[in-house]
Structures are given as structure tokens and as C-alpha cells.
Amino acid sequence: MTTLKDLIRLVKELPEDSFEQAFGLMNSMKEAAEQVCATAPVLCVHCNKKAVKNGKKDNIQQYLCKSCGKSFSQRATNQPISQLHQRA
Ligand SMILES: [Zn+2]
Numbered sequence: 001m002t003t004l005k006d007l008i009r010l011v012k013e014l015p016e017d018s019f020e021q022a023f024g025l026m027n028s029m030k031e032a033a034e035q036v037c038a039t040a041p042v043l044c045v046h047c048n049k050k051a052v053k054n055g056k057k058d059n060i061q062q063y064l065c066k067s068c069g070k071s072f073s074q075r076a077t078n079q080p081i082s083q084l085h086q087r088a
Contacts, residue, residue: 042077046070 011022044051044065054064054071061074 042074044068044070045072045076 011019014022041050042053042063043049044063044067046065047068047070049065049067051063051065051072054062056062057073062071063074063077064071
């Protein structure tokens with residue numbers, strides 16, 4: 001398996017004219033990841049089921065779980081990185 005360390009080493013070994021191409025590829029990967037984050041459903045921190053937006057409190061998005069009825073704030077969801085890891 002290729003690790004991030006391997007990838008960084010490979011990128012460093014690239015000839016200069018391939019650098020721009022590699023950066024372009026990484027940029028499009030980043031954009032794709034951001035799109036996934038924007039559309040990923042928020043999961044309940046209590047039961048891991050899908051939750052819905054439930055207004056804002058002190059400018060922090062609140063969510064309500066339809067399954068267990070509990071509410072939680074965006075800060076508790078660890079969004080968006082944890083969602084990406086769950087999808088891998
Ligand atoms: Zn729940």
C-alpha cells in the first residue's frame with residue numbers, strides 16, 4: 001500500500017515539468033473532497049443515524065436526530081474530516 005510518505009517522496013522525485021500536472025491533479029482531488037463534504041449527510045453523535053438541520057444557536061448549526069430525538073451542535077460532529085474517513 002502506498003502511504004502518504006511514499007506519495008510525498010514520489011512527488012519530490014517528479015521532473016519539474018510534471019510538477020504542475022501533479023498539482024492540478026491534487027487540486028481536483030481537493031475540490032472533489034470538498035464537494036463530498038458539502039453533500040455528506042450529518043450523522044447523529046448519539047446513534048449514528050442521519051440527522052437534520054435544526055436551526056442555529058450562537059451561530060453554530062444545530063442538528064436534530066429523527067431516530068433518537070436528541071439534538072447536538074455541529075461542533076460535536078467533527079465535520080467534515082470524520083465523514084471522509086468513514087466513507088473510505
Ligand atoms: Zn440519534
